[in-house]
Amino acid sequence: MNQTYINELKNHIGEEVTLKGWLYNARSSGKLVFLQLRDGTGIVQCVVFKGNSEEVFEKAKALGQESSLIVHGSVKADERSPIGVEVDVKDVEVLQNATDYPITPKEHGTEFLMDNRHLWIRSKKQNAVLKVRHTVVKATRDFLDNNGFILADTPIFTPAACEGTTTLFEVDYFEDDKAYLTQSGQLYNEATAASLGRSYCFGPVFRAEKSKTRRHLTEFWMVEPEMAYAHLDDVMNLGEGLLNFIVDKVLNDRQEELKVLERDVSRLEAIKAPFPRVHYDDAVKLLQEGFQKGELENNFEWGGDFGAPDETYISKQYDAPVFVHHFPAVIKAFYFERDKDRPELVLGADLLAPEGYGEIIGGGERATDLEFLEKQIEEHNLPKESFEWYLDLRRFGSVPHAGFGMGVERCTAWMCGIEHVRETIPFPRMLYRLKP
Ligand code: 4AD
Ligand code: MG
Secondary structure (H helix, E strand, O other), rough: OOOOEEEEEHOOOOOOEEEEEEEEEEEEEEEEEEEEOOOOEEEEEEEEEEOOOOHHHHHOOOOOOOOOOEEEEEEOOOOOOOOOOEEEEEEEEEEEEOOOOOOOOOOOOHHHHHHOHHHHOOHHHHHHHHHHHHHHHHHOOOHHHHHOOOOOOOOOOOOOOOHHHOOOEEEEEOOOEEEEEOOHHHHHHHHHHHHHHHEEEEEEEEEOOOOOOOOOOOEEEEEEEEEEEHHHHHHHHHHHHHHHHHHHHHHHHOOHHHHOOOOOOOHHHOOOOOEEEHHHHHHHHHHHHHOOOOOOOOOOOOOOOHHHHHHHHEEEHHHHOOEOOOOHHHHHHEEEOOOOOOEEEOEEEEEEEOOOEEEEEEEEOOOOOOHHHHHHHHHHOOOHHHHHHHHHHOOOOOOOOOEEEEEEHHHHHHHOOOHHHOOOOOOEEOEEEEOO
């Protein structure tokens, strides 16, 4: 008999089905065994009556958590079931009776769960997070594809830094050569955008971040669109459109998962473009006022980079995602275009998510002038020979162009309403975690 998936059972009421999965949980009472079976698409209660078959009943009673099972039975409508159905079991085939599964329904500490991440991802909440992540990724791809962007993958081994030399992972690259794991595909995107007009890359990036915060991973996924003949406003417009689309898709396609995660969906339903756009100068004023009112612990000085409490405070003032733009050049990467009237500022914009999720998009307009960039590369102590190809983009048909990067994990954490980005990627890599 063919397999029926649990999320399709409501279309098979009254029919005989075969379910293939794992035992999520079980309890028995006298003449009945209740098996909670999961198959990746959902969980369904399968009821075994002693009266039907003593043999099947005894087999079911002896099963340990996460045993692999094939269940044959008939589908019954059931109002008390969260999925509207349960299954009357006729027979159970046991592929493996698992014993002593380490993750029991009782509470476990985070370190223990992280050590057992390969098993933890089977639990209801983690399963829901991974599905939301899938929808964030799919919505992102759909949005960019529908808006004329062409996917052009960029390399992971690179000869030089993109986002500063302090967070580079160095690897041996055959004899005598060093390579770095990419921090961002942006520089290569600038080349593909000059070929394709609008391009994007989507892949893992690496940062040797020594910070142990709930927002930092050492390996994370970033989507980076890049547009030729584009300016700072285009970056904010595109980022706004993308996020609106993602939020709609998640609300639409992941209702069940958001329920499992106990997400307050009203917070997501309230997300509506346009998002406020705040000049860095004004953001600084807000923070200084916040300090005077005693709502912030530290006074913020113009020229600094926002810390997590600053970002949270800014977005709280608007109760919406907020773009902050025109940052001081000293806190940004070498490649930014400058403001013509105030060259100490860059044409960059970051999107700060609400509810304390912080910066989820960072981007802006790229410098177009060859001499300016040569000077920047020198001042940032970057090896010029590794950037010659990049400088060619300013030698042959230089145009205004702009783009951004969005971190998949931070976006997913926000959608799910979960505290830490480590739960938004199947196998997180962090300062103190390289396993499993
Ligand atoms: O602001 P960032 O560093 O921007 C860039 O890398 C640009 N080159 C992108 C571009 O313009 N094409 O990173 C972009 C986003 C951040 O807003 C954040 O969402 C995420 O990447 N991010 C991280 N996510 C998890 N862990 C980390 N350590 C992250 N660092 C950045
Ligand atoms: Mg940034």
